[in-house]
Amino acid sequence: MQLSDKKATLSFSDDSASVEFPVYQGTIGPDVIDIRKLYGQTGMFTYDPGFLATASCESAITYIDGDKGQLLYRGYPIEQLAENCDFMDVSYLILNGELPDANQKQDFDSLVTHHTMVHEQLQLFMRGFRRDAHPMAVLTGLVGALSAFYHDSTDITNARHREISAIRLIAKMPTLVAMAYKYNQGQPYIYPRNDLSYTGNFLRMMFATPCEDYQVNEVVERALDRIFILHADHEQNASTSTVRLCGSSGTNPFAAIASGVACLWGPAHGGANEACLQMLEQLQAEGGVAKVGEFMEKVKDKSSGVRLMGFGHRVYKNYDPRAKLMQATCKEVLTALGLENDPLFKLAMELERIALEDPYFVDRKLYPNVDFYSGIVQRAIGIPTSLFTAIFALARTVGWIAQWDEMLSDPEYKIGRPRQLYTGAAVRDIKR
Numbered sequence: 001m002q003l004s005d006k007k008a009t010l011s012f013s014d015d016s017a018s019v020e021f022p023v024y025q026g027t028i029g030p031d032v033i034d035i036r037k038l039y040g041q042t043g044m045f046t047y048d049p050g051f052l053a054t055a056s057c058e059s060a061i062t063y064i065d066g067d068k069g070q071l072l073y074r075g076y077p078i079e080q081l082a083e084n085c086d087f088m089d090v091s092y093l094i095l096n097g098e099l100p101d102a103n104q105k106q107d108f109d110s111l112v113t114h115h116t117m118v119h120e121q122l123q124l125f126m127r128g129f130r131r132d133a134h135p136m137a138v139l140t141g142l143v144g145a146l147s148a149f150y151h152d153s154t155d156i157t158n159a160r161h162r163e164i165s166a167i168r169l170i171a172k173m174p175t176l177v178a179m180a181y182k183y184n185q186g187q188p189y190i191y192p193r194n195d196l197s198y199t200g201n202f203l204r205m206m207f208a209t210p211c212e213d214y215q216v217n218e219v220v221e222r223a224l225d226r227i228f229i230l231h232a233d234h235e236q237n238a239s240t241s242t243v244r245l246c247g248s249s250g251t252n253p254f255a256a257i258a259s260g261v262a263c264l265w266g267p268a269h270g271g272a273n274e275a276c277l278q279m280l281e282q283l284q285a286e287g288g289v290a291k292v293g294e295f296m297e298k299v300k301d302k303s304s305g306v307r308l309m310g311f312g313h314r315v316y317k318n319y320d321p322r323a324k325l326m327q328a329t330c331k332e333v334l335t336a337l338g339l340e341n342d343p344l345f346k347l348a349m350e351l352e353r354i355a356l357e358d359p360y361f362v363d364r365k366l367y368p369n370v371d372f373y374s375g376i377v378q379r380a381i382g383i384p385t386s387l388f389t390a391i392f393a394l395a396r397t398v399g400w401i402a403q404w405d406e407m408l409s410d411p412e413y414k415i416g417r418p419r420q421l422y423t424g425a426a427v428r429d430i431k432r
């Protein structure tokens with residue numbers, strides 16, 4: 001970051017002396033006021049619940065311009081990456097800062113492919129879960145358990161260990177998600193196969209059985225790969241901030257990523273795709289397109305507690321660029337699978353049309369986010385609703401681990417330790 005010529009001055013309405021703070025500039029985006037010395041100079045903290053105005057770190061990985069609806073990974077627009085790259089290119093880019101050349105790509109593909117198997121004993125660990133457990137509950141446990149299986153890569157001060165654990169996590173996540181699915185179905189696990197692509201291999205581990213192999217459909221493979229690309233990283237969102245905060249204590253990478261999985265589960269974050277599809281299915285069951293008007297009235301009535309899932313975003317105050325790409329993918333997949341007249345897709349289009357014209361949504365700058373269409377695509381592919389957030393976690397793992405590594409490589413890194421405005425009882429004595 002670069003020091004700006006500008007300085008910020010904080011003055012008070014009483015006689016306290018004003019204080020000056022340095023201002024730093026990034027490459028693009030808002031400048032930041034460096035308040036690290038605020039407490040030392042004034043004895044005060046800043047108050048910013050939900051971190052609406054706080055840059056918690058310096059990062060060179062992902063940039064979002066919420067007003068423009070722009071998303072960049074390492075400077076490249078998401079639209080160009082979705083058109084020209086596959087998820088392995090994007091993972092390499094996010095981890096290393098540059099897109100791979102042909103040799104680097106081949107080596108990276110091979111490295112990831114050769115780490116897709118998981119320790120056989122993880123199958124025994126799985127057996128402790130109830131078969132009807134939510135896949136995110138299983139995944140949180142499995143990812144945390146990796147630290148018990150791969151302790152030869154948990155020295156966070158060793159760059160080589162960090163690199164191996166990153167590759168292990170990216171490579172094993174599809175295997176773990178597919179295992180969670182197979183366990184729930186009561187089907188045998190399908191081992192990874194090294195002659196398939198990252199995404200093709202995941203599809204096969206999900207849908208093949210020992211009695212019948214699975215032929216990877218190219219349109220489906222490309223669509224799922226695109227879902228992975230679109231979810232790979234998203235700046236300092238709740239789960240990424242959780243990974244950073246958890247990792248800042250010096251804990252091992254598997255434990256830090258497990259904390260990200262747990263955070264992602266919530267319906268305001270990664271769980272929104274599952275909630276969005278459930279909303280569409282319920283609305284369809286209650287009458288579909290004919291009931292959209294009534295449903296929208298409920299959404300606008302704050303006392304109903306109903307939100308239009310898949311709409312709105314903390315940062316995007318414009319159309320989420322990922323939602324546009326996902327809408328196109330959705331059409332492509334439905335056509336390829338002969339599901340053009342899918343009623344849920346039609347319902348989603350109608351909800352979107354009405355919301356984009358309604359002053360409630362227009363005034364609040366509420367637009368569709370990535371989850372609005374990704375659930376329909378996944379449902380068409382045959383992925384059960386309860387697995388949607390696990391797919392998101394699979395894709396976001398590369399972003400989490402890159403952000404974690406960036407934090408540990410930052411010479412200014414410190415354990416995260418927010419302060420508070422205390423409003424509880426003042427000191428008092430026990431009287432008995």
Ligand code: CMC
Nearest residue numbers: 268269270272299307308309310311312313314364369370
């Ligand atoms: N439906 C109806 N009203 C909404 C919605 C919605 N989906 N989202 C926001 N609002 C209203 C909200 O009630 C508030 O109104 P008012 O100003 O009158 O009180 C205003 O819009 C601002 O909302 P907010 O909750 O203060 O905004 P936020 O930035 O804190 O929340 C959000 C962002 C994503 C949590 C929220 O928009 C939401 O709950 N959306 C639905 C869940 C969803 O789709 N989440 C996925 C996010 S994208 C995936 C990811 O990156 O994780």
